[in-house]
Amino acid sequence: MADTTATTSGTEVPSHQGGNAFPPFDTTTYASQIFWLTVTFVLLLVVMWRLGVRGIGGNIEARKGRIAGDLEAAEGHRKNADKASADYDTALAQARARAHALAEENRQHIQAEIDGAKARAEAAAQETMSQAEARIQATRAEAKAHVGEAAAAAAVAIVARLTGDSVSAEDAAAALGSR
Numbered sequence: 001m002a003d004t005t006a007t008t009s010g011t012e013v014p015s016h017q018g019g020n021a022f023p024p025f026d027t028t029t030y031a032s033q034i035f036w037l038t039v040t041f042v043l044l045l046v047v048m049w050r051l052g053v054r055g056i057g058g059n060i061e062a063r064k065g066r067i068a069g070d071l072e073a074a075e076g077h078r079k080n081a082d083k084a085s086a087d088y089d090t091a092l093a094q095a096r097a098r099a100h101a102l103a104e105e106n107r108q109h110i111q112a113e114i115d116g117a118k119a120r121a122e123a124a125a126q127e128t129m130s131q132a133e134a135r136i137q138a139t140r141a142e143a144k145a146h147v148g149e150a151a152a153a154a155a156v157a158i159v160a161r162l163t164g165d166s167v168s169a170e171d172a173a174a175a176l177g178s179r
Contacts, residue, residue: 151176 023029155172159165 148173148176 024033152169152173155176156167156169159167159172
C-alpha cells in the first residue's frame, strides 16, 4: 500500500497553526512574563527570608556562643597551664635547693673524712719516720763503731808494714780517738 500523506520535498519549514513564534520569545507576552517573574521572585525571596535567614541567623548565633564558650575554656586552660608551670618551677627550685644542700652536706662529710684520714696518715707517717730515724741513728752509731775498729785495725796494719813495729789495737784506737 501506498502512503496517502503528502510529503514535501525541499527545505521549507512547515508552518504552525496559531502563531509563528516560540511562546517565551513572543513579544506580545513580555509584560505578563515579567509580572509573573517578579511575583515569583518576591514570593521565593520572602519564603527564603523567613525560612533560610532565620535558620542561618540561629546557626550564626549558636556558632558565636560556641566560639565564646571555647575562648573562655581556652582562657581557663591557659590559666591552669600557667599555674601548673609556676608550681612546676617552684617545685623544681625547691628540689634544686634541696639537692644543693644535700650535696654540700655530703661534701662537708667527705671532707671531714678526708681530713681525718689525712691526719691519721700523717701521724702514721710521722711515727714511721721517727722509727726510721731511730734505726738510722742506731745504724750510724754501729757503723761509727765499726769504722773506728776498722780504722784501728788499718792503723795497726799500716804501722806494722811501714815501720815493722807492732802496735796494739788499743794504742791505735787511742791515737785515732785523740785526733
